[in-house]
Amino acid sequence: MNRLKTSPLALTVLAAAVALAFSVIVTALVLSISGFNPPSTFQAMIEFGTQPDSMVNTINDASIYYLAAIAVAIGFRMNLFNIGVDGQYRLAAMLSAAVGGAITLPAGLHQLVIILTAMLVGAMWAGIAGLLKVTRGVSEVISTIMLNFIATGIIAYLLQTERLGRQVAGSDNIGTEPIGSSGQVGGIPYPGANLKIFGLVILAVAVGITFHVVINRTRFGFDLRATGLSSSAAVASGVDARRMVVVAMVLSGAAAGLVGMPQLLGSSHTYALDFPGGIGFVGIGIALLGRNNPVGIAFAALLWAFLDQSSNILEFNEIPKEIVAITQAAVLLSVVVVYEIVRRLGLRWQQQAVATELADRNSAGKEVAA
Incomplete structure (x- = not known):
């Protein structure tokens, strides 16, 4: 946990992971409400998106x-x-x-x-x-x-x-x-x-x-x-x-x-x-x-x-491509919120670390003076 507190990169990765997970959950809920099967939809997108020609288009x-x-x-x-x-x-x-x-x-x-x-x-x-x-x-x-x-x-x-x-x-x-x-x-x-x-x-x-x-x-x-x-x-x-x-x-x-x-x-x-x-x-x-x-x-x-x-495969399965737009919007919205939460947590942890270090220095100074 200490490592997480002092690593901005770890905080950023954690924020991105949380945001991505949230967007997947939102997309799954929308798919379920619309009458589609989320696991099979995600599987079809991943399989199509990882094909060689799809990878070239992605890059x-x-x-x-x-x-x-x-x-x-x-x-x-x-x-x-x-x-x-x-x-x-x-x-x-x-x-x-x-x-x-x-x-x-x-x-x-x-x-x-x-x-x-x-x-x-x-x-x-x-x-x-x-x-x-x-x-x-x-x-x-x-x-x-x-x-x-x-x-x-x-x-x-x-x-x-x-x-x-x-x-x-x-x-x-x-x-x-x-x-x-x-x-x-x-x-x-x-x-x-x-x-x-x-x-x-x-x-x-x-x-x-x-x-x-x-x-x-x-x-x-x-x-x-x-x-x-x-x-x-x-x-x-x-x-x-x-x-x-x-x-x-x-x-x-x-x-x-x-x-x-x-x-x-x-x-x-x-x-x-x-x-x-x-x-x-x-x-x-x-x-x-x-x-x-x-x-x-x-x-x-x-x-x-x-x-x-990967959204190009959805129409062949009679699933609206706009589902991906929901995913992208959810990623963008959630990542902004999560990054702000993480920023505040990081700032609080930094303040606590500084306060702890100052307390330790004061304590050491008193021992030397004594």
């Missing part, structure tokens, strides 16, 4: 979710709520796809130009919200929501055949000019699977490592976290809080610009009307579930992607 989706959650977490560390990740990554994916389809460069350079374009577009779009906050006092929540709608309008305007859109051969779909082979990123084989893992899953790993190092091992990361905790205290210590707000939003937007890259360069090679949407909002839940920690976010992204993938 691919998790890499995308991970990038979205990291983008959100950058803002959270600054006490900023970037709800605009969805618009930032979609606009970045569309414009970078248009650039990638319009140019021909050697492999490596071509891919780099596309990725940098996406980061630049995402950073600029998020930077608007940062500037509005520091110059006009506009809440980033309101501005990023509005910018999501504006991004959707810009994409709809540009993605027309008389502008950047092209008719996709053999369908009614409209997309940008396909990216040539030099701009594509090959997949990674998975044993027994017909599909391949996105090559840019490595990008997600690199972003996670960079996030950890910058936030926890650099002066900039310390200033960012300090400003998020108390802007007045940060200003008193010489930090430009207004500048940090803009920089944090720009970095969050740059990370958001990467969200569409695994799909764009690894599979679709064009931004079309059916390009995945809504990932930015999923990223908010995963960032909360992972407590803004790159390792925690990785596990949360894998869990979320696994639930999404």
Whole structure:
């Protein structure tokens, strides 16, 4: 028990386990009330979700979710709520796809130009919200929501055949000019699977490592976290809080610009009307579930992607896929509550440990004096 009291990691693991168990119980109750058998449902989901092709799809989706959650977490560390990740990554994916389809460069350079374009577009779009906050006092929540709608309008305007859109051969779909082979990123084989893992899953790993190092091992990361905790205290210590707000939003937007890259360069090679949407909002839940920690976010992204993938078998058993949405919501709700309980318990145990240590020192001091 003493080990548990002094280990934040143990507390975090315990909280996650309790939250997951609670969500399973809630889902089982919903299934029972709806007339379905919970054990057989869970078994079918696990069996389908662990098949090779399902595992590939889980890893691919998790890499995308991970990038979205990291983008959100950058803002959270600054006490900023970037709800605009969805618009930032979609606009970045569309414009970078248009650039990638319009140019021909050697492999490596071509891919780099596309990725940098996406980061630049995402950073600029998020930077608007940062500037509005520091110059006009506009809440980033309101501005990023509005910018999501504006991004959707810009994409709809540009993605027309008389502008950047092209008719996709053999369908009614409209997309940008396909990216040539030099701009594509090959997949990674998975044993027994017909599909391949996105090559840019490595990008997600690199972003996670960079996030950890910058936030926890650099002066900039310390200033960012300090400003998020108390802007007045940060200003008193010489930090430009207004500048940090803009920089944090720009970095969050740059990370958001990467969200569409695994799909764009690894599979679709064009931004079309059916390009995945809504990932930015999923990223908010995963960032909360992972407590803004790159390792925690990785596990949360894998869990979320696994639930999404395994839910595809439910329709074949005439079970609504929305059951999984209940599970995800229960996980998110319960983990927030459990983490808060664990945080308070941890704080109480720390206070008790400090009080005990002070008492021991006082007792030792009295013995020496005697």
